Amino acid sequence: MLYREFFAQDTVAVARELIGARVHVQSEGGELVGRIVETEAYLGEDDPASHAARGPTPRSAIMFGPPGVAYVYFIYGVHHCLNFVTGPEGKAGAVLIRALEPVRGQQVMAERRGLDTARFRDRDLCSGPGKLCQALGIDQKWNGAALDGSAPNRLWVAPRRETSVEVVASPRIGIRKAVDWPYRFCDAGSACLSR
Numbered sequence: 001m002l003y004r005e006f007f008a009q010d011t012v013a014v015a016r017e018l019i020g021a022r023v024h025v026q027s028e029g030g031e032l033v034g035r036i037v038e039t040e041a042y043l044g045e046d047d048p049a050s051h052a053a054r055g056p057t058p059r060s061a062i063m064f065g066p067p068g069v070a071y072v073y074f075i076y077g078v079h080h081c082l083n084f085v086t087g088p089e090g091k092a093g094a095v096l097i098r099a100l101e102p103v104r105g106q107q108v109m110a111e112r113r114g115l116d117t118a119r120f121r122d123r124d125l126c127s128g129p130g131k132l133c134q135a136l137g138i139d140q141k142w143n144g145a146a147l148d149g150s151a152p153n154r155l156w157v158a159p160r161r162e163t164s165v166e167v168v169a170s171p172r173i174g175i176r177k178a179v180d181w182p183y184r185f186c187d188a189g190s191a192c193l194s195r
Contacts, residue, residue: 001149002157004068011086011093015041016185018084018095019167020160022103025136027154029108032136034100034126036157037190040172041183042083044092048177052092062144065089070155072133072143079130080139084147084157098184100126101192102135109135128194165189 002021007014018036025032042050044063051060051073062071063085071083071094087093102109102125110120113135126132133139142153149156166188171180173194186193 002159003148007067007084007086007147008088009086011043011095012041012183014086015039015095015183016167019185019187020162020165022158023097023100024156024158025154027137029137030105032105032108033103034132035103036097037101037187038099038193039185040096040098042094042096049172049175050092060092063092063094068147070142070145070147072138072140074140080133081129082133082138096129097132098129099192099194100132101190102126112137123192127192
């Protein structure tokens with residue numbers, strides 16, 4: 001499992017290093033596992049696209065630490081988004097988990113997504129931040145959950161297993177500010193990236 005020391009590193013470095021790592025969620029649906037194939041780094045007050053751009057607010061205070069916890073927010077009144085708090089405590093940072101490649105629990109994921117459980121494709125399960133939260137059953141109650149598998153919300157991250165993954169960087173998507181910053185990281189070979 002990746003421990004708090006890993007998440008305490010530079011946010012951009014963590015976003016890149018998370019490609020290929022595996023997210024594990026233990027809930028009433030059993031253990032669900034997905035391989036991280038797309039992330040985006042969001043920094044603190046110097047990043048105009050970050051929730052922390054205006055300093056600590058009731059919503060963004062969690063981004064200022066401690067590292068190694070989940071930051072879950074609700075967007076557009078429709079989707080939840082899963083982030084991992086990063087960087088040293090007191091300096092805001094979080095990595096948005098944009099897409100997963102399902103590894104275990106695909107039937108449960110398909111049910112939660114409202115897909116035909118006999119005819120779904122893996123790429124339809126977690127290919128976007130809202131989709132992956134729906135598939136994993138992650139909502140506001142997971143906000144602040146430690147990424148160490150402790151109760152009540154069991155969530156942890158295992159390191160990358162592959163010795164080599166082709167990680168590509170590109171500008172972040174779905175934002176209006178700092179759109180040219182190359183803080184989106186993807187597994188170039190994955191069919192499960194967001195669209």
